[in-house]
Amino acid sequence: MNISSNRTLAPNFKAYRVAQIKNYLSNKEAYIDLYELAPHSVIDREFINKISEKSRFDFTKLCPRLSTFEQERWRKVFDYCIDRVSNCADKALVAISNNRFCGIMTFNGEKNVNLSGICSIPDEFGKKVPQTGKSLFYYLFKHVKESGAKNIELEAVENGPFNVVKKYEELGFKKQLGEYSGYTKMVSNKYNTDLQLKSLAKELDYVECKPEKTDLNMFLD
Secondary structure, eight states, X not given: OOOOOOSOOOTTOOOEEEEEXXXXXXXXXXXXXXXXXXXXXXXXXXXXXXXTOTTTSXXXXXXXTSOHHHHHHHHHHHHHHHHHHHHSOOEEEEEEETTEEEEEEEXXXXXXXXXXXXXXXXXXXXXXXXXXXXHHHHHHHHHHHHHTOOEEEEEEESSSSSOHHXXXXXXXXXXXXXXXXXXXXXXXXXXXXXXXXXXXXXXXXXXXXXXXXXXGGGGGO
């Protein structure tokens, strides 16, 4: 998929495409493209606020088969990710497939990486783009490996539309002891990072891209 644009980029817009993953939608070849937003870039942060508009992502219409509670829970996770990108210095990535946003991830930390937020964005009629979450996690595991960080820590939201604790366990995360209201603390160590990189490399057709400056506003047209 050619995602280049001939438009004039905003002077300080620094979003870069960093990876492309071959995928299949409705039995047709497609791609997931990962874009890294520039740290401390006000323009990038303002752009992220645009994609959070409820008129753009109406979870009641995108997920009609879910209960109102589950729709609101999903929206809350999504809004939290947007807030992290907008108001923090977190590293942030967005996933785009077929010219649609399909995921967002934010994380921070050096020795111990904190996955502060990750959320898939439903496509039409409640359909999620396959491999979005795994593509984002593969990027995260690669970052942890290359940076020399020890662990990845996260807080898995409970009572959501999906059993995310189980999904994280499938990626090798372990529950931490303690009782926490509304979420489960989990951790992944260096050994699991190596294990998951090998496993996901076999599952994903993941290609790193030479950093390519991109005007993400073209996906909002």
